[in-house]
Amino acid sequence: MISLLSSIESRRARRALSPEPVSREVLGTLLQAAHLAPSCNNSQPWRLIVVDEPEALAQVKEALSGGNYWAKQAPVIIAVASRQDLDCALGDRRDYFLFGCGMAVGNLMIQATELGLVAHPIAGYKPEVAKAALRIPEDYVLITLVIVGRPGDPATLSDKHREIEQGPRVRRPLETVVAWNRFAFDDPKTKG
Secondary structure, three states: OOOHHHHHHHOOOOOOEEOOOOOHHHHHHHHHHHHOOOOHHHOOOOEEEEEOOHHHHHHHHOOEOHHHHHHHHOOEEEEEEEOHHHOOEEOOOEEHHHHHHHHHHHHHHHHHHHOOOEEEEEOOEOHHHHHHHHOOOOOOEEEEEEEEEEEOOHHHOOHHHHHHHHOOOOOOOHHHOOOOOOOOOOOOOOOO
């Protein structure tokens, strides 16, 4: 029996994809995993738009940034959208709709890994183009696009991405992101 941690450890942000279709039955399993995520007050703020028809896929792929060229091979893209009022909004900027949607995507990614699929969320896209293609109302946030497919040939990737794909998984040392009993980090500001 494979432990859950083993599945989490084997999950990678793979980019080499096969254009081979993924059945709606398999997609249903991924969606069920996402939908079983916890949320504040069981609000279930995620709105998942599954894009698997060629014309709709082509329209969404028009929104991809140049660095996400590899995602154009994907047979499925799942858009994750929500609004602040669909979940708890608490003091100190704790807008839980983003957290809840993140947990749903995390579940989806682990389930995809278990099924031998790639599920790679991306931020590199023009949200206004993707929202228009999917008819997502303006007041919703298009949080991420999850690129879904079967593993493909790394030869289709740029040299940089092929090196990342085939290289070791790189993580910061655990002690740089974990503190015990009190905040003990000195993170430099990286953005304005």
